[in-house]
Amino acid sequence: MKVRKSKKVVLGSMVLMLAISSLVAACGNKSTTGNGASDGKEAPLDVSIMTILLTPSPAADDNKIKQEIEKATNSKMKIQWVSGNNYTDKLNVTLASGDIxxxxxxxxxxTPVFRNAVTQGAFWDLTPYIKDYPNLNSKVSKTAWDLTKMQDGKNYGIPRPRPAExxxxxxxxxxxxxxxxxxVPTTTDELYDVMKAFAEKDPDKNGKNDTTPLAAFMTPPADMGTLATIENSFTGANVKNDKWKLVDGKIVNTALLPETRKSIEYLTKMYKDKLLPEDFASLKLSQASDLFNGGKAGIIMDKAGTMNDHYELLKKIDPNMKPTDFYPLTNMNGYNPKGPGFSGMVSIPKSVPEAKMKRILKMVDTWMNDDVFAIQQYGIEGVDHTVKDGQKVINTEQLAKDNGPDFNQIVYVADPYASSTKVYFPKEANDLFMKIQDERAKTSVADISIGLYSPTAQKLLPEFEKKVQDLKTKIILGREPITAWDDFVTKAKADADLxxxxxxxxxxxxKRSSGAAK
Known part of the structure; x- marks a missing residue:
């Protein structure tokens, strides 16, 4: 009897231990990735990522900044870095493959490709979930969320925030x-005088006639590049994307505006007076940047927050250069552009289960915490920055080598005052730039066409814009008279498709305005 009783006790104890073990395991393994966690914590999130690379070499898998971000966000990231030069092509191939x-x-x-993917149900509608993540609410502006809604009024990605001003x-x-x-010029007439002086009066004082006023480029078939900013200064419309302006409550194509004709005449005169690079129509963005960064051009179109990038390169040519030797103009003819508050977005495909999708949102939200975002902003202490008098002093060259800025293409937190200058420039320069930005905010104009959906425009607008740029270029180069533009506009006004x-x-x-007002 005693032996049999002992067996029952042993058996009961084993069942109880198994039950307890199962319970502990169930409580401890909360992972949605299939990874166990023996310490009672949620296992790291395995997440594959595809993003843009704007530098020559991507961060390795054992990159220290990457590892610190992973530790802070409880994740394990497998990142596919794709060069910005061919990112759109790679993205389209990836979306078409379905293996996202x-x-x-x-x-x-x-783009039509992404809109179609959304329509076919390829991506998560994040609208119902955003409220549960405080940083996604507070550190991405309402404007950015509004402007990235699809035609159904829903958000299928997290906007990558950028300063609006x-x-x-x-x-x-x-x-x-x-x-x-x-x-400092404030009108296009004053700007013309400055550019003429930059071309003819040896502004760099090297005794040579080797300067060009404007680092100009164009991107065929439908992007006027640098010249669009001059055109916008005439029309007062921010036409960074589709070329539209709100006139008396209606959205009108800017080609039909009389101010556009005036801007073409202005640009034609610029080219005739050799104020544009002779080959501007074939120059690429990188080549135009090289003109400015090589000390050969006096004006460039760029975001105020990029000034440190230009400064670092120009300082190698002229060690006496100061950050305040750059001056972002306040406005031109009372106009300057307001940004949309975002630069693209990051999206999650429906192939990801809902539980994992929520963990990815949590990862991004945690990544936006000040202390976590600081990892890529400042790098590793003692390697990428030192602390002096309580302030972080960045070794910009080392931080770039360690790929810190590359991670901004995945998650970014926008400082209203161009954080990339605040980090690198002295107080004197930043005080100046902040003052200019506050003045800009009084006259800045948003691109109201961003995100607006027109089925007809999706089909026909690219060809129309191609014709517009082609004719503008021919007139500026002197191959067609300005009357050719008048004939084009007359036909465009009678075009039923337009x-x-x-x-x-x-x-x-x-529809969007009424929705935003509710």
Whole structure:
């Protein structure tokens, strides 16, 4: 009897221990990734990511900054870095394949390819979930969330926040102005005089006739590049994407505006007077940047927050350069552009289970905490920065080598005052730039067409814009007379398809405006 009783006790004890073990295991393994966690904590999130690379070499898998971010966000990231030069092509191939990483950068949410993917149910509608993540609510502006809604009024990605003010606009060499005794231009007439002086009066004082006023480029088939900013200064419209302006409550294509004709005449005169690079129509963005960064051009179109990038390169040419030798213009003819508050977005495909999707949102939300975002902003103490008098002093060259800024293409926190200058520039320079930005905010104009959906425009607008740029370029180069533009506009005003585009864009604008007002 005693032996049999002992067996029952042993058996009962084993059952109880198994039950307890199962309970502990169930409580401890909360992972949605299939990874066990023996310490009672949630296992790291395995997440595949595809994003843009804007530097020559990507961060390795054992990159220290990456590892610190992973530790802080309880994740294990497998990142596919794709060069910005061919990212759109790679993205389109990836979307078409259906084999989409868990988190993917959508550099333009309004391409037909992404819109179609959304319509076919390929991505999570994040609208119902955003309220549960405090940083996604507070550190991504309402404007950015509104402007990235699809035509159904829902959000299929997290906008990558950027400052709305200090958007890409004229940045001028203030030291060149000072060398020639010129004031900062505020009108296109004053700008013309400055550019003419930059071309003819040796602004860099090297005794050579080797300077060009404007680092200009264009991107065929439909992007006027640098010249668009001059055109916008005439029309007062921010036409960074589709070329539209709100006029008397209706969305009108800017080609029909009389101010556009004036801007073409202005640009034609610029080219005739050799104020543009002779080969501007074939120059690429990188080549135009090289002109400015090589000390050969006095004006570039760029975001105020990029000034440190230009400064680091120009300082190698002229060690006496100061950060305040750059001057982001306040406005031109009372106009300057307001940014949309975002640059693309990151999206999660529906192939990701809901539980894992929520963990990815949590990862991004945690990544936006000040202490976590600081990892990529400042790098590793003692390696990428030192602390002096309580302030972090960054070794910019080492931080770039360690790929810190590359992680901004996945998760970013936007400082309203161009954080990339605040980190690197002294107080004197930042006080100046903050003052200019506050002035810009009084006159900045948003691109109201961002995100507006017109089925007709999706089909026909690219060809129309191609014709517009082609004719503008021919007139500027002197191959066609300005009367050719008059003939083009007359036909465009009678074009039923263009009228339908305007009507659909207007209806989409009114629908979004009424929704935002609720």
């Amino acid at each position: 990483p868990d988190l993917i950068t959508i550099n333009d949410p309004f 200090a958007d890409s606009f004229f940045i001028i060499r203030k030291d060149w102005l000072d060398n020639l005794g010129l004031k 009228a339908k585009m305007s009507q659909e864009m207007t209806e989409a604008y009114q």
